[in-house]
Amino acid sequence: MSPVESLPEPWAGVRDRFRHRGLRWTPQRRTVVEVLAATDGHVTGAELLSRCRDRDPQTIPSTVYRTLDVLEELGLVRHGHGADGREEFHVSPGAEHGHLYCADCGQTWEIRTPQADAIVGAFRKADGFEVDLSHVTVVGRCADCAGAAGE
Amino acid sequence: MSPVESLPEPWAGVRDRFRHRGLRWTPQRRTVVEVLAATDGHVTGAELLSRCRDRDPQTIPSTVYRTLDVLEELGLVRHGHGADGREEFHVSPGAEHGHLYCADCGQTWEIRTPQADAIVGAFRKADGFEVDLSHVTVVGRCADCAGAAGE
DNA sequence: CGGGCTATTGCAACCTGTTGCAGTAGCAAG
């Protein structure tokens, strides 16, 4: 038996962070956290749910989604919406980024820093609005597809 | 009885545009088009459905959504996703615009031209990517809410 | 270690959309 089941970095002290906030550490939440700890980048809600079911077939959807809400409040994940509006979770932190989606070929890219800054900066300067880029998927047509269509 | 039931501008010749494309003009489609013609700006899918049901209680969801797909191909509407990922339809044209949504107070604004240009321009220059702004809702915190939180 | 408060769970019903399929009905042609 392994000693204190140790999770990788951002997840190390989750259990205690829950407790200090008056929240409870339950087997179901442990499952979700373990799955997230084994995930990097982003996952859709459905994908996450299915991975939780791999570990515990009893997993109920509402429990997973509610746990994700809590984890988001703790700043451990963030949710956004893919090009089709489905939920997508970013396993924080640092990896805070938006996505670019080509409606023609279906590929996705991460939005790179200069473009991200341009967007955030434009709204901050003009409206005082603080953009949460990680929530967004920008849809359009990539260079290749735009080129192909133009010919 | 009114003569030729005349729809406001972009909708005037829809019936014929359908027919010329080998598509059919049905009572159900007429209902959807009438509802759209009486709508300006944007509507959610659910809202649209409910308005259609006001005119014809028999309205079936799949028919409405499929009709919207067709209308989108004809360029008469465009769909996007709200901050919560729900579908949102923009009654074209000209009104092609994205949205700004404050996660704290829930207000929405249209993205104004300078900021829109900044976004579109940034991706075009750097990636050759053509952004479809109307598909997007940018989430974040408005000046008022950001200010209130900072105090 | 046992009790009690109350955060969570599991369930069931609901919401917004989507999809496959068989039957219906536009519409173009004769």
Add this chain to the structure above:
DNA sequence: CTTGCTACTGCAACAGGTTGCAATAGCCCG
């Protein structure tokens, strides 16, 4: 006006999420 092709419709089942509520079970305290 009738016919026939095939684009639609309506239905039923499904997918991804959300919500209200009663019962359960963490966790803090004595």
